[in-house]
Amino acid sequence: MKVSLLAPFAPNLAKLVFCTAIAGGVMMSGQVYAAADDDTIRIGFISPRTGPLASFGKTDGFVLTQARQALANGMTVGGKHYQVEIIDRDSQSDPARASQLAKELINQDVDLMLAISTPEVINPVADASEAAGIPFMSTVMPWEAWYYGRGAKPGEESPFKWTYHFGFGAGEFYKTYISQWSLIDTNKKVGVMYPNDADGNAIRAVLAPRLAKAGYTVIDPGAYETGTSDFSSQIALFKREGVDIINSFPIPPDFAAFWRQSAQQGLHRQIKIIQIAKTGLFPSDIEVLGSLGPKIASAAYWHKTFPYTSPLTGLSGEQLADMWETETGEQWTQQLGATLSLLDAGTEALKQANDPLSRTAVRDAISQLNVTTIGGQVDFTSGPVPNVASGPIIGAQWVKGTGQFKLDYVITENVTDPNVPVTHKLLQYNTK
Known part of the structure; x- marks a missing residue:
């Protein structure tokens, strides 16, 4: 159980935490405000919002807003009601900063850590979470670069006890x-x-x-x-x-x-x-x-025509993409669904945990998670290796x-998920 820093002075006061607020899809960090104590689930979220990988994180503020709205009234787990905070941070596309941010969030007592997009962001956050014994989940990088890139060996037992990744591989x-x-x-x-x-x-x-x-x-x-x-x-x-x-x-x-x-x-x-x-x-x-x-x-790894619905927000792919385009005037990107799928999977794991404030219970819930997100099925019970759930990558093309x-x-093709509709013929590049 978490112990409030203010408990000796005022048992009913809320614990002070650092949190990131989203206003109109723009991140405003460094704000200090009061939050509920033992009945609050804290989710850490790290992605590249700036730097050379910023295109991956461009839509994250928007998706986080949808998630926060869906969680505004909290969640009930095992008959008990909890408030939910998502504390998000920008890695600035820097692996060293990603690692440091993870350690800071761990010190803020997060119950679940999420990271998304490329090894430069995900792997250092996963390593910090593993070392601290924090349940962790990630997506959007080849799973081999996550699993073997962090020291696992083919044919050997997984060295990871706390960290999990889902998505495509070689x-x-x-x-x-x-x-x-x-x-x-x-x-x-x-x-x-x-x-x-x-x-x-x-x-x-x-x-x-x-x-x-x-x-x-x-x-x-x-x-x-x-x-x-x-x-x-x-x-x-x-x-x-x-x-x-x-x-x-x-x-x-x-x-x-x-x-x-x-x-x-x-x-x-x-x-x-x-x-x-x-x-x-x-x-x-x-x-x-x-x-x-x-x-x-x-x-x-996601397209607005994927025929799945977010269990967290209730949005379909088309609805999510249309909301983005309406609110921003900019074209939808596949990161919209990828980020929401991570939040889908993370919140579903919390709901399935015996105690969402117990690190061990959340870790065990992730290891047995089998849920359909807006990006498709996430099933950690079937491999291809421990701590990994495979996911689709669909053939596509940019056209005028x-x-x-x-x-x-x-x-243009759908061999890794036949549920996704093929809409166009692949065009040869060097023809006019």
Whole structure:
């Protein structure tokens, strides 16, 4: 049980906590206010709202507002009513800051820690939570980069007792890419651009061998460092080898530099499919490329046409996307549903815990969680490895917009979740 700092002086006063307020979707941090003591569940939430990964966190304030509204009257667990606070923080896309923020939230006595988007945010928060014995859940990064990237070994018992992750992995990427690439006739030569980071190293180790086994010739110039400004050697290799497909997992600035240089050096006229992940997820990533953007292939861990409803807010994907566009005037992004799915899963775990203020009970509830979120099923009882629940990644493509926005994001295949409707044919990149 939590003990109020003010208890010796006024037993009925509320405990003082640091909390982040959301006003009109804008984060206002550092406010101190009174909150309920032992009957309050505290959820920590860390994401990249600023910095080079800011496109992942752009919609988080809006989604957090929806979640706070849904939780305004608290929740009842085991016949007892609790108030719920979500204390959110911006990692600024800095792993060291993400770790420090996690430790600060742990010191504020959070009952559940959530983190989202890329290893640079998730892994340091997961490590801090594991060390402190805080129940933790995350999504939006390949699970291999989360599981093996944090020290787990294939075939060995999981070293993690408190931390859990759900979502896509190299297996889902493999299925999606094989399905997507089969839609266009190519020479099956794939030029890969995998960076020297947790994502890139995990994908190189797991995905590339499977592509080769499936009959694709993988042309790999080697890992490049994040922030590289000159990709001439990679471009020259891809031209020389005659690749028809390019697959990359870069951060947005690196891909923009690579693809602009590819156009300057004529590689783009050779490419039939340019398939990117980690970038190319949001309209802003593609719009900055101008005429080079349309027909870039992507992959969706969430799309507004996913046929699922949020158990927390009651919103469908279409409703969530429409609300965002109406309130902001900006195009919906797949992060809307991803962030809400994490909040869906987290709050469902709290509801299923015997005691939502018991770390052990919440941890045990996560380990047995099997729930349908706005992003689809989250099932920690079926693997693929301990502490991980697999999730879909759906073949998609950016095409010229037919409505108020410059681009439309369309579904071209659905092998990892057949419930998601396919709406468009994959277009070849190097055709006019």
